[in-house]
Amino acid sequence: MEITAIHEFTVKIIHEAGERIRQSLSEKLEIETKANANDLVTNIDRETELFFIEQIHAYDPAFKILGEEGMGEPLESLDGVVWIIDPIDGTMNFIRQHRNFAISIGIYVDGIGKLGYIYDVMRNDLYYAVEGQGAYMNDRQLERLQSLPLHEAIIGINATWVTPNRYIDHNKIIDLVHHVRGTRSYGSATLEIASVVCGRMDAYMSMRLSPWDIAGGAVIANEVGAIVSNLGNEAINLEEQDTFIIANPKIHKTIIEQYVHLK
Amino acid sequence: MEITAIHEFTVKIIHEAGERIRQSLSEKLEIETKANANDLVTNIDRETELFFIEQIHAYDPAFKILGEEGMGEPLESLDGVVWIIDPIDGTMNFIRQHRNFAISIGIYVDGIGKLGYIYDVMRNDLYYAVEGQGAYMNDRQLERLQSLPLHEAIIGINATWVTPNRYIDHNKIIDLVHHVRGTRSYGSATLEIASVVCGRMDAYMSMRLSPWDIAGGAVIANEVGAIVSNLGNEAINLEEQDTFIIANPKIHKTIIEQYVHLK
Numbered sequence: 001m002e003i004t005a006i007h008e009f010t011v012k013i014i015h016e017a018g019e020r021i022r023q024s025l026s027e028k029l030e031i032e033t034k035a036n037a038n039d040l041v042t043n044i045d046r047e048t049e050l051f052f053i054e055q056i057h058a059y060d061p062a063f064k065i066l067g068e069e070g071m072g073e074p075l076e077s078l079d080g081v082v083w084i085i086d087p088i089d090g091t092m093n094f095i096r097q098h099r100n101f102a103i104s105i106g107i108y109v110d111g112i113g114k115l116g117y118i119y120d121v122m123r124n125d126l127y128y129a130v131e132g133q134g135a136y137m138n139d140r141q142l143e144r145l146q147s148l149p150l151h152e153a154i155i156g157i158n159a160t161w162v163t164p165n166r167y168i169d170h171n172k173i174i175d176l177v178h179h180v181r182g183t184r185s186y187g188s189a190t191l192e193i194a195s196v197v198c199g200r201m202d203a204y205m206s207m208r209l210s211p212w213d214i215a216g217g218a219v220i221a222n223e224v225g226a227i228v229s230n231l232g233n234e235a236i237n238l239e240e241q242d243t244f245i246i247a248n249p250k251i252h253k254t255i256i257e258q259y260v261h262l263k
Numbered sequence: 264m265e266i267t268a269i270h271e272f273t274v275k276i277i278h279e280a281g282e283r284i285r286q287s288l289s290e291k292l293e294i295e296t297k298a299n300a301n302d303l304v305t306n307i308d309r310e311t312e313l314f315f316i317e318q319i320h321a322y323d324p325a326f327k328i329l330g331e332e333g334m335g336e337p338l339e340s341l342d343g344v345v346w347i348i349d350p351i352d353g354t355m356n357f358i359r360q361h362r363n364f365a366i367s368i369g370i371y372v373d374g375i376g377k378l379g380y381i382y383d384v385m386r387n388d389l390y391y392a393v394e395g396q397g398a399y400m401n402d403r404q405l406e407r408l409q410s411l412p413l414h415e416a417i418i419g420i421n422a423t424w425v426t427p428n429r430y431i432d433h434n435k436i437i438d439l440v441h442h443v444r445g446t447r448s449y450g451s452a453t454l455e456i457a458s459v460v461c462g463r464m465d466a467y468m469s470m471r472l473s474p475w476d477i478a479g480g481a482v483i484a485n486e487v488g489a490i491v492s493n494l495g496n497e498a499i500n501l502e503e504q505d506t507f508i509i510a511n512p513k514i515h516k517t518i519i520e521q522y523v524h525l526k
Contacts, residue, residue, distance in 0.1 A: 037414075038444050092445055096417060097463040123386075151300075154359060159446040162425045163437040174426040181301050182355055183422040185448040200360040 001081060006059075006107065007115055007130055013055045014103055017048050018121045021088065025098050040091050045069055048087035048103070056083055068212045078111040078238060084215035090188030098122070104190040106215025108238065116219025118194045127194045127220055135223035137198060144225045145199055147250035153180045155255075156192040156204035167207035167243065168231070169261035176259040189244075193217035196246045197224050203247035203255060205231065211238040217246065227252040231260045264344060269322075269370065270378055270393055276318045277366055280311050281384045284351065288361050303354050308332055311350035311366070319346055331475045341374040341501060347478035353451030361385070367453040369478025371501065379482025381457045390457045390483055398486035400461060407488045408462055410513035416443045419455040419467035430470035430506060431494070432524035439522040452507075456480035459509045460487050466510035466518060468494065474501040480509065490515040494523045
């Protein structure tokens, strides 16, 4: 696989998709619900995923595609070249805020992350990495994360996980919230992951993320020394929904061991 | 007081201050703690407040100034023309993220809000209002807020208030978090207030805000029909720290009556 050519192609189609999404904001969105009333999808999510599928298959029909909106073929394994795509992460922000949403793409070969992208569409900020070649935000190389104590950390966590829930003991998360310097919640997993790889936050965790939420970010994370895993400290799962944490290496283990009690 | 002239002057000094802050990001910040380890201030907060005081007193020495960093004279009352200024709201974001912080100014005459400003420094977005003349984000007039049911609302609330605390019964806030469509937390009260006046969020609440956090936003809120009060549903207090809520008029009363139990 010619990594450089694919990287240039991916940057090009991400910017094209971003421009289409920005133009769509002046039109009326068609909004539908998916699994529940708070899980929304728009015609633009679907059109963007279709745009990517068409472009990618025109480039190489052998590429496999796993997309949030399920418009690619069913994925039976991670063998070969697999593109894992979220056309719009943060759909609720897209609908309500017209900002704070992102395109995310991870390109994996036989399950190994080779290229990762998170594109903040309205800020026009592209976070990306090529395996072994460092990570970038636009044309600026990202530094490896510097260590810091947990009590100085800013943690991305949705308020839901601080309330009783079926995944973890929320009382331990209350302890975590009290211990750290601050918490944030942006409503877009990929933009929260992007904040961690840039050192703007020091960890982000969620009880329920899908492969397309984390595939791009995980490649970028590796290049800056951020640790990604599920909340059981196992490798991330790119075939199904799971818990997730990305953290500064200094605090990853402490958060999992001292503050995460999975049910 | 010549409102139009003061408005033009205020826009000019806000943009000048913003440019100085953006330039400061390439220099090393001097960081100190204030009331506690998580309450930070930098040399740039202080220099920006001093810049505003000098500019405003050069314009009219009779103007009184209440600033977060306390570099104006002690304020004995809200009589006359009072400028209430936060030179950098979201100092932790300023330090760690180099984004997601704002300048906020409210100009009050005998306690009545006449002009309000929130300036998102890194996005270069200015939210403002002149009493009775509508509210704007840059050159776009903001629409009056449209009503929506609470279960479709996005609420700005810090995770701290979902944990046991000395201000409110957090169990009721847990109920609120479960009832609404989503929550967000940006780490800057004024940018969260700006999100509500634009309709990007539907409410924002905090147990502990100061006059400079809310003075500018309250003027803007009035022009779009957002309701501001403390959590006891009393008028906001511009002389001391208090609880605070800004909300879409459809949900303001419901949140206070059904979900806020003050201790």
